[in-house]
Amino acid sequence: MARLPVYLRALHVLADRGIVTVSSEELAAAAGVNSAKLRKDLSHLGSYGTRGVGYEVQYLVYQISRELGLTQDWSVAIIGLGNLGRALAGYGGFASRGFRMAAMLDADPAIVGERINGLTVEHIDKLERVITDCGISIAVLAVPAPAAQPVCDRVVACGVTSILNFAPVVLTVPDRVDVRKVDLSIELQILAFHEQRKAGGPAGVEQEYLEAVDGP
Amino acid sequence: MARLPVYLRALHVLADRGIVTVSSEELAAAAGVNSAKLRKDLSHLGSYGTRGVGYEVQYLVYQISRELGLTQDWSVAIIGLGNLGRALAGYGGFASRGFRMAAMLDADPAIVGERINGLTVEHIDKLERVITDCGISIAVLAVPAPAAQPVCDRVVACGVTSILNFAPVVLTVPDRVDVRKVDLSIELQILAFHEQRKAGGPAGVEQEYLEAVDGP
DNA sequence: TCGACTTTGTGCGTGCGTTCACAAGGGCTT
DNA sequence: AAGCCCTTGTGAACGCACGCACAAAGTCGA
Incomplete structure (x- = not known):
């Protein structure tokens, strides 16, 4: 899954803070995803959580790293x-x-x-x-x-x-x-698209094209 | 849609080559997508194609640019x-x-x-x-x-x-x-993940973790 | 030791995106 | 002008991923 690296980074932040155990709810918030989705993702790697407690941060870091192939260089x-x-x-x-x-x-x-x-x-x-x-x-x-x-x-x-x-x-x-x-340019274009929608959608229609091509 | 910028770039390449008209099949190949998907994407902007012929490159460039909000700075x-x-x-x-x-x-x-x-x-x-x-x-x-x-x-x-x-x-x-x-790092991690799968999936299991943590 | 509480793991319904396949429609040839 | 051929536009089925909601399971306090 493409989300594992995001979880991994969030876990590293938690580990640096000395946090030993984390619940799916907390980790999901840190990673910006739904907690059910996170649990389902993690369950695909195996049952690495403890019910009633959560996940051990260090152990999960290792498991995800291994799954992603980061334990080798x-x-x-x-x-x-x-x-x-x-x-x-x-x-x-x-x-x-x-x-x-x-x-x-x-x-x-x-x-x-x-x-x-x-x-x-x-x-x-x-x-x-x-x-x-x-x-x-x-x-x-x-x-x-x-x-x-x-x-x-x-x-x-x-x-x-x-x-x-x-x-x-x-x-x-x-x-x-x-x-x-x-593609850096594409990212900006997608932002422009949304920005425009907020401003009220594309302005002008056929007329504008004719002017652009033929002059007013 | 996030694919419009890709179409747009492909169209610019075609326009530079002096190509006037393009079919959905050709454009889809240039953009690396399915032709039905491309047609459906374009039909959401309006009916800008001509049956039996295809799409006029310049006109489509303008329509997509307008949709993306690129006609304004x-x-x-x-x-x-x-x-x-x-x-x-x-x-x-x-x-x-x-x-x-x-x-x-x-x-x-x-x-x-x-x-x-x-x-x-x-x-x-x-x-x-x-x-x-x-x-x-x-x-x-x-x-x-x-x-x-x-x-x-x-x-x-x-x-x-x-x-x-x-x-x-x-x-x-x-x-x-x-x-x-x-996130540049995440992109590399996703590649590493696929690279590892090609090489036969994650190597080692529990034992490897214990060694990494406790020493052999 | 037992019960209540917390959190995981997952079955199921829903909605979206993709793709196939075909009908509708316009050009080109005769 | 008429028929053939090509390409668009889209209806419908399929599949996947998301998220809710709940049962299973393990911990903590009494």
């Missing part, structure tokens, strides 16, 4: 070290969750060779060798839109089966490969 | 100009879609006063004035986790009703406010 490659790639490279939330930044690749000669977060940026020509040598299992694509599909194809050819794509394109991959997409 | 404030905030400030996909970067705010004295993308970073103490003066309707939060909720509260108090949150916390807001969350 995953080697991640960042491809494209522009503004966004650098932000990702410096993002602390990765290393603390079992993700190891293992390689950085870029096509720009001005960027290749630079050291970011203790890693040297390699040229993308070495992609195949770097991915194989570093045992990369997850690739993060922060490249320009036109480069995304070609780079994706090369990465997949190396055996990578998980891709996090920040480029605003729909990637085509074999069935065995998982792709998750983060 | 939205003023966006970026709060937090760390690595991620800078990446967002420099992201070209915003300006080209009717979003205007109107203000930048940060708490770090080393960052305040800096010019990024033609805008001067203001101190967060001026948040209320800047948001009011610039007519901000959408706020982008790229601040550290502990700062997110307080900043969010201040922004909401200024009348902003759309927030794009990059901080890894669950924001509490009044009902009238829309919040969209982008």
Whole structure:
């Protein structure tokens, strides 16, 4: 389930506060979901709660981490070290969750060779060798839109089966490969949509289009 | 619908290629969705297709833009100009879609006063004035986790009703406010989950936990 | 030891989104 | 002008996820 990471983060916060036990009601509130939904989610992992008491925080952290595969380390490659790639490279939330930044690749000669977060940026020509040598299992694509599909194809050819794509394109991959997409522009557009509805829905109709195309 | 921006982007690509007309089948393939779903989505906007022919690309671009509220300009404030905030400030996909970067705010004295993308970073103490003066309707939060909720509260108090949150916390807001969350760490965790399932599911059970806690 | 209280785990009804399949409708050819 | 063919728009079935509400179960106090 896609909600497990949210629960996990809430549990980490509770653990840091020294809280030992938590009820489904409390945890659900912290995670921003319905308590019945949370209990059903957790029950799919097994019966880890104690009736009348709740869930033991540390134990639940471990169980969810194991379910998510965070008890083992995953080697991640960042491809494209522009503004966004650098932000990702410096993002602390990765290393603390079992993700190891293992390689950085870029096509720009001005960027290749630079050291970011203790890693040297390699040229993308070495992609195949770097991915194989570093045992990369997850690739993060922060490249320009036109480069995304070609780079994706090369990465997949190396055996990578998980891709996090920040480029605003729909990637085509074999069935065995998982792709998750983060599109910053789309998020803003969805907000604009709701914002507009609050303001009273789309203004103008056919007339407006004709004016926009032909002039008034 | 959350898919409209995807359709819109696909249509822009088609328009750039000089394509005048597109069938639901083709557009659906370009957007990576089922053709029936696409037709149903579009029919909710009105009957903009021609049976036997398809949809006129330019006309559809306009209709979707209008539905999404992209025919008017939205003023966006970026709060937090760390690595991620800078990446967002420099992201070209915003300006080209009717979003205007109107203000930048940060708490770090080393960052305040800096010019990024033609805008001067203001101190967060001026948040209320800047948001009011610039007519901000959408706020982008790229601040550290502990700062997110307080900043969010201040922004909401200024009348902003759309927030794009990059901080890894669950924001509490009044009902009238829309919040969209982008959590980079969660995306990676979901990929790790699927990656692990491909590799044969979670390894080890109870024994592993006891070892992790108590030592072997 | 027993009873009352608390909290988990889950069966069931509901509502939404997806998809198939087809009828309605417009263009193109003859 | 008429018929064929293509594509849209949509009715209906399916499946899934959500949430209510309750029984099972375990704890705590007397």
